[in-house]
Amino acid sequence: MAAENLLIKTLACRRQARIFFVNNADLLNTICRRPAVRSRRVRHAFALTVSAASLLSGTLKDHQRLSLKVKASRPGCAWYADVDALGNVRGHLGEGWLNAAPEDLDRLSVPQLIGDRGFIQMVKDVGMNRNVTGITDMPRRNIVDDLTHYFNQSEQTPTHFAIHIDYDDDGGVRTGVGVLAQLLPGAPEGLMDRIREAARRLPHISLSNAEGGAFRKLPFLLFDDIDVLDEVRVQAYCGCSKAMMLPMLHALGTGELAAACERNEPVEILCRICGQSYRFMPEEIRRLLSRDAPSPGSVPPSP
Template sequence: MERILIQLDNYLIKTLAYNKQARILFVENTDLIRAVCNHDHMNKLLKTALGKTVSIASMLTGILKGTQRISLKVKTSNHNYKIFADVDSKGNVRGYISDELLNAPSDYLNNLSIEQLIGARGCIQVTTDIGMNNVFTGITDMPYGNIVDDMSHYFKQSEQTPSWFSVHIVFNEKNEIVLSRGVMAQLLPGAPVRLIHRIRNVISDHQSYLVDPENSKTFKGLPYSIFDDIDIVGIEPVRLFCGCSKEILYPMLYALDKEELANAYENNSLLEIVCNVCGKKHTFDSSEIESLI
């Protein structure tokens, strides 16, 4: 069996296992998740919720082709509190939290688990764009309230495709993300349903490979280490890509008070707008402000 060397920092390993009856995807996306969660207002709870959602999106790129895209929306029982992620077939991933959730009182959030944040009326919405104006949307409830198992539930209920997700995000004592890895298994047509449980048990028996930051080299060989019948069919990068620009954010300046714009222009001050998706800062100088006033 030919082995493929991996030299990427954030990558998705695509495999076929058990006589090509299942595809199993392995993602190492620590840097990506650390970057998407790099926001001053995010506590450990929000980083975990967003990180899990974006990690799932990172793995879903492995089932896309051509110009296809998938968008995830996690709605909590408070429907103003939402978590978003989307990904294309090239491994471009982005994700963010709604402003209402991002700015929720810290005293309130610090006392919640993910299950409590999701609540009894949470739901997952998955929109798949397969190109040529063909867009499909599926919505399911969230009986587990932890996002990861709820995505497995979504594929079973909405897609009738036995699937299983495992996402591991490790924090240090400062609540900084030091590791993010995940596994997605999905049965192909004709495979026995019991096979998904077998795959889950194998992965669960090798949790140390997923949660130990020192096992980066071991993780790269994980498919061969724990499965006898498996072939790596591709290794692809995953990356944080927002696509924001000053031109796209320019209309947001119109939302500012006219007096504020005039003062910035007269004082030759700079105005700064931060993209709520990727956190990138865009600065507008007095000449750019002048056109607005």
Template sequence: MKDYIVRATAADNQIRAFAATTRNLVEHARSVHNTSPVATAALGRLLTAGAMMGSMMKGTDDLLTLQIKSDGPIGGITVTADSKANVKGYVYHPEVMLPPSPKGKLDVGGALRPGILSVIKDMGLKEPYVGQTELVSGEIAEDITYYYAVSEQVPSSVALGVLMNKENTVRQAGGFIIQLMPFAEEEVIRKLEEKIAGLPSITSLLEAENTPESILTTILGDMGLSILDTMDTSFYCNCTKERVEKAIVSIGKKEIQEMIDEKETIEVNCHFCNSKYHFDVEDLKEIIKRSK
């Protein structure tokens, strides 16, 4: 199944909903960053959230960044997404291994907690919007639910999951975000809460071959569900050698000339996609020429 997001409304627009399947992009992130199972689960959950939250942005150039800074062994995660649901991200310590949680699951909370979640929305204004909340569980879905409630005053239900194969590749990944509008009626709220409370885990739903559409139908099918559209989502990094060259220019001509004189070469590694860019002495000479 390809990766995609479904956007929908229900209950006469009192509810808006997003659901995604993201196995391929999470597996791509696992392969390029060589993440451990618990790091894959943590990064995969935040990538899935980022893809859906990015798709909520209205401007074509709008950018969303989700950043967790953690005192746990993972150290942190950074994910960025655009309004087309292109998403990329990395874990600070991808090698972290932990024993299972008391429930026998990958201990994402133990890897991340305590920490701070920052949501940064760059919408082309003078300053980006920044919201911050403490991690309440480190399991990410609960932390984003808490962020929405505290920073944006939007009651939300967030589910995120990554299921691994025995050989540590990604078997399933996906999630949903369901939000109540300010004018939602008490009966709608009650009905939605009952539906959410009776749901199995998101990975169980995906493992049973549910699509994003059928997941939303399970939750909202008797509440006037209206599918608005679908949107492809993928792991995409826009780094290029030309963009990296601009960063090298910012070091300063004097420093670049010193590297040339000492016959140094530079290797620049992209945090997001792990691509490596090499610049030898001749490349550095050309950079100086072009920057005059």
């Protein structure tokens, strides 16, 4: 049975902590296994970032959105993920990762990929044209612990992330599960230590308990005192369309488009967020060029 992309929202520990559980192996395979993502090490860091965004969707309400950026030290190298309150997740890589030789990147560990000048930035759209931005350094250089650091420092919210991703021999995500815990006001000292200890068992949960409907048992395998509040589907969703790619098509220039028409060849435009390819056939391009051409007798604008 294919893995079910699901976020479970709970209250635990005498309702003194909110804990979210996500199962998103299928989502990670959709977003992180695009052909352009050639380095397995970069792909793993990307999967951690996307998994964290999946968990953070549980913190959003109504029409709120959150954008997560994990920036490495080297220029142009970052991991991006974006999520909304409905569980729609998307992500992409900075151009620096796509242009680097994958064999060179795979020789490095995740801390080496991040470097000593990495940072995490979150932008939360809270509605009414208001954004809240936070940024912190990455002292752990492993993304998961640095996200914990971000909330403890930037938002003063006792938080713990735990993410486990397991791969098959072909590099596909076999298991993708995660936990996000945050203490509520009035929680006793030492509670987060107990939650952290329970979350350490996450990698040892059998694969059968992370698949399909069995995932719903996971919260009860890790915690004795827990109440399920809600379940939300999470899914890879970009929202791009062929019409949205028209500006990128126009950006190629009249000369290049006309040359494609002369060769009777289609032009493919890729969405840089999701990697979806949109093909514009020669007859479509001719119509666009005809529509954009100045009408007979019109006066060109002054320079």
